[in-house]
Amino acid sequence: MTMKQLQTHTVAKATGMYSRHSEAAMLNLNNGDILMIWQRFENSPFGSNDYSPSTLVSSVSRDKGYTWEEPRVLVTPEPGDTNVYSPNLIRLKDGRILFLYMRYVHLAAGKPRVTAAGIRISEDEGKTFSPVRYVWERGSYSFSNSCARRLSSDRILIPAGLSDGVGRKENFIQQSLFSDDDGETWMFGSGCMRADKRGCMEPFVGELSDGRLLAVMRTQLGAVYKSYSFDDGNTWTTPVSSGLEAPESCPYLVNIPGSDQLLVIWNHAPYDPGFASHFGKRSPLTAAVTRDGDCFKLLGNLEEDPNRAFTNPAVLFLPDGECLVTYWTSPYNEKWRFRGPIDLKLARFYLE
Template identity: 35%
Template sequence: MRFIFALLLLFQFQAAANDVVLNIEPSPEFPRNSEGSFITLKSGRILYIYTQFYGGASDHSAARLVSIQSDDEGRTWDTQARTILENAGGANVMSVSLLRLKSGRIALFYLLKNTWLDCRPHVRFSDDEAQTWSEPVRMLEAPGYFVLNNDRVIQHSSGRLIAPVASHRARNTDPDTSKSFDGRAIALWVVSDDDGATWKEAPQWLALPVPATRTGLQEPGIVELADASLLSFFRTDQGVQYESRSTDRGQTWTPVVAGPLKSPTSPASIERLPGSDDLLCVWNDHSGDHPMVEKKRTPLVLALSSDGGKTWSNQKLLESDPDGWYCYTAIHYVKDAVLLAYCAGDSKIGGLNRLRIRRVGLDSLK
């Protein structure tokens, strides 16, 4: 069944001028494939672990974590999905972050979602190159609805693990209805100084200083800059990514301000370029530099920053379909390219339901 599914429903491209190497299409059996993260194994094999929904296509539908793999630096993919983690939640498991720790272990972060009142990040570890995984460690003991997006966790140069999290309050005590969920979020950071064995909240949390907002500070991301300071960035409904900075490993943060990235209510993704102080960002650019559709997650643009995220240049247009819906990007570097995996849906199949992997040559970014 899986073999037939792979033949009929997965359309794989050879790396070509358009750089798209794989589309994983939705199907009646798996109506949504989305939100994942990459890891390179010591053998050179690349794993991409993502969320395979089998109980519907909503954020609360049943889903498991599965992997696909590449042995040629992301040019082609073995698309037979292998189960990494079955659904252990009342709703699902989703939103993967993979991280190679300084110790050599691999950390697998994900959300375990039970109800509209209970969603918390967990982490498991592998000491045998993703063959087996440890028992889960729950990163927040306090009850609540905490969102850790895919491909978000970092290990600071000091060794501290830092996970940026959005906390959503409950409107009432009914766990089975979305009316219990408040879309307005505050941002906080969960940290570990013992390689992920134990976790604690950093002392400070932040709110969006805007009276009328439906989002607050949603879906935070984080990146370490060349001077070891931190930049966090947040999805908002204000037409721009807001941001804050820390110089003490995430203990305290500057007041939240509007940053330079104009966008709809959609997350950005930022990482350092390998061997460089420059940053790479992928987001839905609504600055007007490219054709856009108001409030929609299109176009998808890549840009570089040489000043710690204050300004962005060398833009590369990745996706421009006005009916497209591009978001939740995972970024991963190989020798001569960057791999990008993201939702690439549209109005016909649903915005979050198609998963796309794109391979972009590093030389093309200059």
């Protein structure tokens, strides 16, 4: 398999009013349009970091993702919240659209996280959404954008993380949150994924041809780590290195439609514990494919500017097979930290 016709362009550029556009989810609509929901952060004393106030905004593309309509606000924080986060979109069996997202009731450096997970349903292809109902209203779990998966069993699965510490003692443990009745009720799996240092972060799941699930995840251990499930995500094997060297950054995994291969997007960069942030540069942003999580074939880089970070990818395959990848990008400053602003970009290519 090879990557062909690679193009990149900006979806939403940071401005004086909005310092960051990031963490998107996309869905194919029945008329051929594309729905995208992403995090839009307001300019604030926090700059473009994770503690800034944000809303979730939506936009529609009518030309396969080349241009996007003016975004509209879908979700705002509740009074007292820090911000809103992690949009997910999934098509229900009856054709409706499930929109899952997270509220950070409280998010601050060195403090325990407090979250809420909300669901809204659209019956008109994303034009309107129902009032929110909550999976939980006050908890400590968190999940990533665009991580919801429908398995071949029809189970909807979302990897959800829980930290058993704060600050430098933070260590993330991952479980499966799943629904077997198309999003009506939810429960957690009995098994956990654990690792050293900051633990297992931001996992994404794909389904192998033999029925196993494969999860890849961010760690501080020098590589993308992997874990397998033999029971539809209820339990997981002990995470180990996938062999893909990486800094501390978010990888992405998704099944390729009509294929027994899975696409992996990650920062294929040296692990450097002495680097100023996240154990190494978040550049380049690289694509590979795998059938089993053991062997990977490199396809090439989507972005490779060494002076910028490219991270938090999300993938949508169009009906004609074209692959769209969103991600955010920010320049590094002279101390090799993100200085902002943060733009939302999109790469597109075909796999042949």
